[in-house]
Amino acid sequence: MTLLEIFPSLRSGMPSPRVDTTVWPCETHYDDLGRITVGGVALADLADQYGTPAYVLDETEVRRRCRAYRKHFPNAEIVYAAKALLTKSVAGWVSEEGLSVDVCSGGELAVALAAGVDPRRLVLHGSGKPFAELEAAVAAGVGRIVIDSLTEITLLSALVSGKQQVLLRLSPGIDVHGHPAVKTGVTDQKFGFPLGSAAAAEAIERVLRQPNLELVGLHCHLGSQIYDPDHYGEAVRRLVAEMARVRADYGPVLTQLDLGGGHAVAYRSGDAEMNLYELADLIEDALDAACALNRFPRPRIALEPGRAIVAHAGVTLYRVMTVKHIEGGRTFVIVDGGMNDNPRVALYGAHYDAVVANRHPTGPHMTATVAGRYCEAGDILAADIRLPADLRPGEILAIPCTGAYHHSLASTYNGVGRPPLISVHQGRSHELIRRETPTDLLSRDLG
Numbered sequence: 074m075t076l077l078e079i080f081p082s083l084r085s086g087m088p089s090p091r092v093d094t095t096v097w098p099c100e101t102h103y104d105d106l107g108r109i110t111v112g113g114v115a116l117a118d119l120a121d122q123y124g125t126p127a128y129v130l131d132e133t134e135v136r137r138r139c140r141a142y143r144k145h146f147p148n149a150e151i152v153y154a155a156k157a158l159l160t161k162s163v164a165g166w167v168s169e170e171g172l173s174v175d176v177c178s179g180g181e182l183a184v185a186l187a188a189g190v191d192p193r194r195l196v197l198h199g200s201g202k203p204f205a206e207l208e209a210a211v212a213a214g215v216g217r218i219v220i221d222s223l224t225e226i227t228l229l230s231a232l233v234s235g236k237q238q239v240l241l242r243l244s245p246g247i248d249v250h251g252h253p254a255v256k257t258g259v260t261d262q263k264f265g266f267p268l269g270s271a272a273a274a275e276a277i278e279r280v281l282r283q284p285n286l287e288l289v290g291l292h293c294h295l296g297s298q299i300y301d302p303d304h305y306g307e308a309v310r311r312l313v314a315e316m317a318r319v320r321a322d323y324g325p326v327l328t329q330l331d332l333g334g335g336h337a338v339a340y341r342s343g344d345a346e347m348n349l350y351e352l353a354d355l356i357e358d359a360l361d362a363a364c365a366l367n368r369f370p371r372p373r374i375a376l377e378p379g380r381a382i383v384a385h386a387g388v389t390l391y392r393v394m395t396v397k398h399i400e401g402g403r404t405f406v407i408v409d410g411g412m413n414d415n416p417r418v419a420l421y422g423a424h425y426d427a428v429v430a431n432r433h434p435t436g437p438h439m440t441a442t443v444a445g446r447y448c449e450a451g452d453i454l455a456a457d458i459r460l461p462a463d464l465r466p467g468e469i470l471a472i473p474c475t476g477a478y479h480h481s482l483a484s485t486y487n488g489v490g491r492p493p494l495i496s497v498h499q500g501r502s503h504e505l506i507r508r509e510t511p512t513d514l515l516s517r518d519l520g
C-alpha cells in the first residue's frame with residue numbers, strides 16, 4: 074500500500090508528474106486520482122470499459138500532426154501513408170485535414186473508398202500489385218499509381234481505357250543507415266528501379282510509349298525513422314537532375330516529385346526525431362539549387378508521412394498478469410498482450426517505455442522487463458525499464474507512441490484475437506475497431 078492510498082489528501086499537495094509530450098499525445102495529463110488521462114479520458118477507465126490489451130488513439134493528436142505538416146509545407150501535397158494505421162475514421166480525419174492518402178493494397182483502397190476519400194486524392198503503391206488490385210484501383214479512378222516494375226507497365230497499359238497518371242519509383246542510392254528491414258533508398262533492394270540504371274531508362278521509355286499512361290513525376294522512399302533531413306536534400310538534388318535528363322532525352326517536363334515518408338518520431342524520451350522546420354528549409358533550399366542548376370521548373374513536392382502522423386497519437390493498454398522475480402536473473406512483468414499487438418520489438422529491435430497508468434507511481438522503483446503472454450521467448454515489449462517496485466497483477470500499464478505500425482502489423486498468433494482500437498476526443502471515447510473474438514477466428518476456418 075502506498076502513502077497516497079493511506080492518506081489520499083496528500084494528493085492535492087503533490088505536483089503532477091509531467092508526461093513527455095514528445096512521446097505522448099499533447100492532451101495527456103494526470104487526473105486528481107493520479108491516473109493518466111489522454112484526450113480527457115482516464116486510461117484505467119478505458120481498460121475497464123473495453124478490456125485489455127487495447128489500442129487508444131487520440132483524434133486531436135492525429136489532426137494536430139496533419140496541421141503541422143500542412144503549416145510547414147504549405148506548397149507541398151501531404152499524402153498520409155495508410156500502412157501506418159488505417160480505419161475509416163482515420164482516413165476521414167486526415168482527409169478532412171487536407172491530406173491525400175497513399176494505399177498499398179486492395180484492402181487499404183477499399184477502406185479509403187468506404188471512408189469517402191476522393192479517389193483522385195489516392196496514390197497506389199506496392200512492389201507486386203496483383204492484377205485484380207490494379208483493376209480495382211483503375212476502376213475506382215485513383216489519382217496516381219506509382220509504378221514499381223516493368224510488368225506493371227504492361228498490365229496497366231492493358232487495363233486503362235482512358236488516361237491514368239503514374240509516377241515512377243526510383244531508388245536514388247541514398248543509404249540512411251537504418252535497420253536493414255526498412256532501408257529502401259539504396260539500390261540493392263526490391264522496390265522500384267535504381268536511379269540511372271538501364272531498367273529505369275527502359276521503364277521511362279515504356280511508360281512514355283503508352284498513350285493511356287501519363288508520366289507526371291518521380292517517386293522515392295528512402296527508409297524509416299530518418300531524423301537527418303540532409304538525406305531528403307540529396308534525394309531532391311538527384312531526382313531533379315533525373316527529371317531534367319528525362320526532359321532532355323524524351324521531351325516531357327515532369328511536374329511532381331514525391332519524396333516518400335520515413336520521418337523519425339521519438340519512441341522514448343530523448344530519442345531523435347525529424348524536425349519539420351529543418352526538413353522544410355532543407356527541401357526548399359535543395360529545390361531552389363537543383364532547379365537553378367538544371368534550369369528546370371520547380372516540381373510540386375509530395376511527402377508521404379505515416380508514422381509521423383499517427384505514432385504519437387497512440388497508446389496501448391495492458392493489464393499486468395503477474396510479476397516474476399527470476400533468482401539470479403531479471404524481473405519480468407507479464408502482461409496480457411505482447412508481440413501480437415506490437416511485433417516491432419521482435420521485427421526491428423524497437424525500444425519502448427511503459428508506465429503504470431492507474432495511479433501515481435510515488436514509491437521506490439525496480440528495473441523490470443515487460444514481456445507478453447505469447448509462446449516465444451522473444452515476446453518482449455519493453456526491456457529493463459523503471460517501474461514501481463510494488464506493481465501488482467491487475468494494474469494497467471500504458472506504452473506510448475504505439476499509433477503507427479501496431480494495429481496494422483498485428484497478428485492472431487496463439488489464437489488470440491487482435492485488440493480493439495478506441496479513439497478518444499474531448500473527454501469521450503469511441504470504439505473504432507472492435508476486439509477480434511474466437512468467433513471471428515472460427516468464421517474463417519471452413520473445416
Ligand SMILES: Cc1ncc(COP(=O)(O)O)c(C=O)c1O
Pocket residue numbers: 154156157175198294296297298333334335336377378379380381477
Ligand atoms: C512508399 C512509402 N511511403 C511512405 C511510407 C511511410 O513511411 P513512414 O511511416 O515511416 O513515414 C512508407 C513506409 O514503408 C512507404 O513504403
